[in-house]
Amino acid sequence: MAKERICSYCGGSGHDARNCPSKKANTPKDKSVWYKVDNLTDEQADKMTSGFMNLKRKIAPDAHGAYLKGDKKSLPGMIAKALGRKDD
Ligand SMILES: [Zn+2]
Numbered sequence: 001m002a003k004e005r006i007c008s009y010c011g012g013s014g015h016d017a018r019n020c021p022s023k024k025a026n027t028p029k030d031k032s033v034w035y036k037v038d039n040l041t042d043e044q045a046d047k048m049t050s051g052f053m054n055l056k057r058k059i060a061p062d063a064h065g066a067y068l069k070g071d072k073k074s075l076p077g078m079i080a081k082a083l084g085r086k087d088d
Helices: 021-026 042-059 075-082
Strands: none
Touching: none
16 A cells, blocks of 8 residues: 655645645745845856756746846946936
């Protein structure tokens, strides 16, 4: 007789805690992350962005993601604008 999987989170069967729909629904999604990497070539910046977007799709496909790429000098203003603040 096959042993049925019992979820350690909700006690339900047919899934484990890692894929538990109750756990997923009860886990708050209130975190954001912000990354900035300086001294990149244009090619490195594109590769970093591509890698970031692939990771985001893999880890958090339903999360909202955005990125900005720009010159060191103009990026702070671009970020401020994206955040809805007036730049200068
Ligand atoms: Zn469960």
